Amino acid sequence: MPEESSSNFDIFLLLSESGEKAKKKRRTELLASSGVKEFFPEGSISIDKRTCWGVECKLCIKACPTNALYWKAGEVGIVDDLCVYCGACVLSCMVDDCIKVERKREDGTTESFSKPVEVVKLAEKINVKKRFERVSELFPTVERYLEKYTPLK
Incomplete structure (x- = not known):
């Protein structure tokens, strides 16, 4: 009988981890x-073949x-x-719910969209958040303003 090894490891786990590392490197x-920057490290994209206009359209292919x-x-x-899960294909598609994109941001939030309107709303939401952060950096809070401009008695 062959002797059992004292080290236990899962060969399938090792293969899947090395496969994922190779995929990320590629x-x-x-x-x-x-020359494209990656903003979303994880995500998925799917196209509904039943609703896609395909050869009559090809707008998503041109937009990618x-x-x-x-x-x-x-x-x-x-x-x-x-x-890179940018959403350009969804934005250019003339059929709602044909292309579905799900992406995960680095902070862990997940975004999902399948209609051009959803892409525009998501972009606006992100831009409003960035603008608010920028304004709060530039202008002081009420407390800081009062501390700075209240005359000493």
Whole structure:
């Protein structure tokens, strides 16, 4: 009988971890070569083949900044390693709920959209938040203002 090894490890876990590392490395190299910055490290994209107009449209393929979408055998194909989940495809698509994008920000918040209106609303929401942060940096709070400009008695 063969002797059992004293070290226990899960070969499938090791293979999946090394596969994920290799995939992330490949993705980083591909995006660096195209000059596109990655804002969303995790995400997913799917296209509903039943509602897609495909050859009659191809607007999503033209809009994709990384060429992650391409035409293949009568349908739109996706190269997941190239997709940066920017939403340009959803914004340009003329069919609502055809392309669904889910993405995760570095702070852990998850965003999901499938209609051009949702992309515009999300962008506006993010811009309002950034503008508010910028204004609060530039202008003092009421307490700081009073401390600075109240005459000493």
